[in-house]
Amino acid sequence: MQQDTPHKPFKRLLLTGAGGGLGTLLRERIKPWADVIRVSDIRDIPTAQAGEEVVRCDLSDRAAVLSLLDGVDAVLHFGGVSVEEEVDRIVQANIVGLHNLYEAVHKQGIRRVIYASSSHVVGFYPTTQVVDACAPLRPDCLYGVSKCFGEALSRYYYDRFGIETVCLRIGSSFDAPRNARMMVTFLAHDDLVELVRCALFTPRVGHTITFGVSDNPVRWWDNGQAAHLGFVPKHSSREHAGRFPQTGAWPPVDDIGATFQGGPFVLAGPIYKD
């Protein structure tokens, strides 16, 4: 399929955070879905290819965000802070910035957002419990708290204005699991793309919360309530078996980083450095 024919499903998709790890991946993979992919980041990112528009944008700039969303059919929001950082940066990017984004979505008449939430909104559940989309939130860091804000904000825009959002509680999306915990939380790149595709193309999504995770043997998350998305992962951390074999060396009983689903995130936090 050629990138510039007028017959692609969407006219223009916006991808924020296009300079990040997942953004870079998606930028490449979503091209068949729209005539134009508008890609954006707060940083410099590679120049536009055919079928692309590159817009540098700071999400905390309300006017700039409104302009960024002009002419857009749907938003894939992978921008903002995605790890634990200084509170001011988190507030500007993930709270003020997200509000700017949804205000612009509303004003521009856009109907759907794919929102990169995070499994860290439930990271303080123990690793011995399986949780689903309705489980009360237990964020494991300030970054996770900001994603709770995002899920609540998007729910509000759905209930109030009918703007649909799929919240993707992404686990760990890399080429391969990088540590033993990621054998559980791994989301293969192909599966991420498929999940975004399901979230974007399903006729009705309302406000859906789904965990982004491959078909790994150990499961902490039950995606039964999002079965209407039709996401069926094709990969598994099993493909990487042997990298982090289970051993008899159980973690010490007071190792809280190993006790909770959030893993090392529960011990993160520049906010407590001063």
Add this chain to the structure above:
Amino acid sequence: MQQDTPHKPFKRLLLTGAGGGLGTLLRERIKPWADVIRVSDIRDIPTAQAGEEVVRCDLSDRAAVLSLLDGVDAVLHFGGVSVEEEVDRIVQANIVGLHNLYEAVHKQGIRRVIYASSSHVVGFYPTTQVVDACAPLRPDCLYGVSKCFGEALSRYYYDRFGIETVCLRIGSSFDAPRNARMMVTFLAHDDLVELVRCALFTPRVGHTITFGVSDNPVRWWDNGQAAHLGFVPKHSSREHAGRFPQTGAWPPVDDIGATFQGGPFVLAGPIYKD
């Protein structure tokens, strides 16, 4: 296996609605299960083959129904109205007729009924919600309401007289999905036969409600509560991928036919024509 040996599992099975789409299919496929298949319809149907008895019968005729069930081991009830129609026809076939059937089942000492209910008993659930057999009923048309009656009536006959019923909430059972919605609701013919087989042969079924649906990627229905039937679909609408590809053309926000699981049924209704 020969059709007329005395060693088939059942002596005589009754199949009602044998002239309908699913009835015609089942008539052919269930032959190995019984020495005699008694097939019935309100209309003329093809004449009896070896191992068959053909009985024309109007379910609203109580005496005829009693006679129809004489000597029968189990009933596969696919008769009655299966789409939205005039209320009088629905009442006669699906309410009066069904009551006649169960009364006859009771009088003839028959122990099990496989009842073709319909997913339209929950068709007014939105397409963004997954429902199970315990979810409160939300029928999407008068036909669906009549199937709610059938599920309640069969529950009564189980609680009161121990007559077992499996209610099959059939999705869309055709050769292949005929529209995009059926990519979700598709029940392949082979899977239908297997589901009926499970419902008929499982030693104990009590009063079981199960959704009849293949292993399609998008799932609106959770069959966990009927796992004791051992039904494992072998087919999927995936085999028909490409027929109704998802597009960026989301349905209009006020398209209620696209909003609810029942699809076009929610807008049906000759009952309001006058």
Add this chain to the structure above:
Amino acid sequence: MQQDTPHKPFKRLLLTGAGGGLGTLLRERIKPWADVIRVSDIRDIPTAQAGEEVVRCDLSDRAAVLSLLDGVDAVLHFGGVSVEEEVDRIVQANIVGLHNLYEAVHKQGIRRVIYASSSHVVGFYPTTQVVDACAPLRPDCLYGVSKCFGEALSRYYYDRFGIETVCLRIGSSFDAPRNARMMVTFLAHDDLVELVRCALFTPRVGHTITFGVSDNPVRWWDNGQAAHLGFVPKHSSREHAGRFPQTGAWPPVDDIGATFQGGPFVLAGPIYKD
């Protein structure tokens, strides 16, 4: 308050089944709620008082029902069969008749129905289990099955046309409990009136299912899901303590009439007489 001032909350309420036990009671008690109470029954009933209109009507007559609902603000539907009877009568009154009623409600643009359902829709739950409005239906007689139909039909008219219904699963509404079972199921007359008042005046009811029962010590039914109606019973079967004292004479283990919430209804049934 005078009966014919124009300042009553409603202009015209329709009460069906006005010649029955509860109908006769309500006819007297609801006068302050409307300028005109239109009362109807299939039988002859006492002539109209000031502020009343009397209309004799057979619910199975579609045209008559349409006319009956002309000019009505809301319907209190206490008509139809209220005990186990011949199936034909149940079908005509509670199924065909109820469908006629809702069709007329829809055509006349009426927004709310108070529907006398029955606790016999769950009468086959054992007396050792507490059930709520979401529990799967387990009717204890054919009459109970017809009320299941009514709950499903009214749900459909709500989902499809926005017509609100409150389904009252009435226990036993008499002057006083008449047997030991009614110490549990008793709904004092005053409490019935209050429940109907709540169902009628609450600004939004959607499709609500509620049990009609006083504040009796033994409770089989949990009304928590209908707390938005604001119904708070003021009476209790305790006021009639001593009438049916508990004794050490437990019922025989094979007394199914004492085992299920429906009590003697579970053993009823003219349908099996022939």
Add this chain to the structure above:
Amino acid sequence: MQQDTPHKPFKRLLLTGAGGGLGTLLRERIKPWADVIRVSDIRDIPTAQAGEEVVRCDLSDRAAVLSLLDGVDAVLHFGGVSVEEEVDRIVQANIVGLHNLYEAVHKQGIRRVIYASSSHVVGFYPTTQVVDACAPLRPDCLYGVSKCFGEALSRYYYDRFGIETVCLRIGSSFDAPRNARMMVTFLAHDDLVELVRCALFTPRVGHTITFGVSDNPVRWWDNGQAAHLGFVPKHSSREHAGRFPQTGAWPPVDDIGATFQGGPFVLAGPIYKD
């Protein structure tokens, strides 16, 4: 009881938002609980009485907040924005300010916070549904979204640092209900004080979410999961019966302000004025 004896239960309590409606009330009523009540607001408030310390403080000033919490045993946080306002003010007060507060609580070694959340975190549930503390959040305005943030942030500080919080989802706490909706959401002043007392004195609270509402006849909120607080309201909107009598004038079907628990809040919003 004298205000300055050393035998009061706490040495020093901090009350933020002391200049607001509820703050002014609490300032007076909580005196018996601590030797010193430190009261704070962003605005000028009445000067300190015996047993009081007055500190003017802008919660968005991190250093000032740290100082404000010095020597405090527990915090009653009623500060911040409590109605829909410009997003910048909400972010500064309810997000940045709340983070400053919890950071200071952690640094000062304070063990418990009573946090004035709001029923507007679930204001988009319909008025026909009863919700409890575990129901997924459905905020009805940006202010409500900021309270969702607060509940998530406080949960994090509990899971991470063991700091206990009771989130009070306060309904409408005034002298008396001011409109018909408040007959449902009313929290009498005495009941508010009792609820705060329970939240403060219960030996263990962990992270508890509770609705602040009196014993009103209509109930939208189920407080069963917070029964360990021992809060038993003594008042009811029934005491104000007759002020807003129910009438037959149901709200129009498209009146969304009457459809959702949040009432007029769901239609608020200066954020969309520009």
Add this chain to the structure above:
Amino acid sequence: MQQDTPHKPFKRLLLTGAGGGLGTLLRERIKPWADVIRVSDIRDIPTAQAGEEVVRCDLSDRAAVLSLLDGVDAVLHFGGVSVEEEVDRIVQANIVGLHNLYEAVHKQGIRRVIYASSSHVVGFYPTTQVVDACAPLRPDCLYGVSKCFGEALSRYYYDRFGIETVCLRIGSSFDAPRNARMMVTFLAHDDLVELVRCALFTPRVGHTITFGVSDNPVRWWDNGQAAHLGFVPKHSSREHAGRFPQTGAWPPVDDIGATFQGGPFVLAGPIYKD
């Protein structure tokens, strides 16, 4: 009412553990319920009054227990160990002894047992969580584990032989609360008697688990699933308000005895002395 008339509800009730605290109380209070109260204990107890039979019996003696139950209508089993003790004593009394009891109940054709279980079967739930009869067991001591055995054993005898049992998870039944925790767990003596009466006289109980607790303000236990017993406590620890006032002296964060519902029981245990 005279003790020896033939008109009492039961002919003969057996009360085990009649020499214990609750046994002594019940011995006096249940006299009106039976012509003869047979009272038993492993220890010497006061001699028989009119209408009483005294039988000394060690429950671990199978033959003696069989004889003890001869001619009995129903058993109130308050015998066995009721605090943490040496494991051997617990096994003999609460496991071997209880099995002997049920075997004798079965052989003697007795239909109902009131079994004094204990709230310590769920004592390891935190004091910030409300639990009901279906919550998975979390015993707080070996004594509590033995009561879990008792609940399972009695369930087995119900499922297998139809022998009904009401398991009473008694809190703290004394004249008055003896410490702050008992303000939550208090079961007034009158309420205990009423609970036993309900358990004994209700026509059908099946296998019911209920918490024995008065109407205290703080509630850890939800008895909704046992509402069919009709137990309505008339007393409350509120009557003893002021004895153990709540203070600002929260227990230390590492005080596990204050953290769990079982209180000091969670720290008990002679089994670890050696």
Add this chain to the structure above:
Amino acid sequence: MQQDTPHKPFKRLLLTGAGGGLGTLLRERIKPWADVIRVSDIRDIPTAQAGEEVVRCDLSDRAAVLSLLDGVDAVLHFGGVSVEEEVDRIVQANIVGLHNLYEAVHKQGIRRVIYASSSHVVGFYPTTQVVDACAPLRPDCLYGVSKCFGEALSRYYYDRFGIETVCLRIGSSFDAPRNARMMVTFLAHDDLVELVRCALFTPRVGHTITFGVSDNPVRWWDNGQAAHLGFVPKHSSREHAGRFPQTGAWPPVDDIGATFQGGPFVLAGPIYKD
């Protein structure tokens, strides 16, 4: 892998019941997991191979058990009675013996036990219902009751001392299904070994209850709550299809052995022989 290298995951594992059917199997299969496998039974068992220690031990001998657990990293407890037997044997082995085991685990500082519980703790659920790990216990025999004790005891040791246990509710683990019921309950030997491996190597297990069953078509048990173990069965009774084909010969309605999940166990019982 050599048996005596120092690089195996564990230094020493204890396997009790090593002379039984599953013990014999595991003895062979778990060798790669530890430098030394200590195997134990009350009976004579084959002499030690390289990397093994054989210790004959009666679990009811407290001192012997303490000694048995010396130097052990983790316990695979397959000892005790595993079918219905005389009550005294069950008490000695499964109650006294199990208590001795956990007391020794605690004293020796061992952190994890894999406990062979049994599906017979829920054997009295009907074959038409799917149960999970949270379903209230319904044991089907005295042996099943003793396993309920074991689950409660192990929960206590986890809550009190942090000793982790995985309770394996094993179905029927043989070479192949031996009757029709085992087509449902079959746990292939390879799957048993895999399940034990998951239970042993998962970094955190807390107190986990899991059903031990292969991927059979009919499912009575829902293992969703144990998904954190990562157990994915590789086998299915489907591999043995044709051995016990379903037939039309439904069991008689009064055949309780065919009605409940426990099958013939529900009718077992030497305890009632005398």
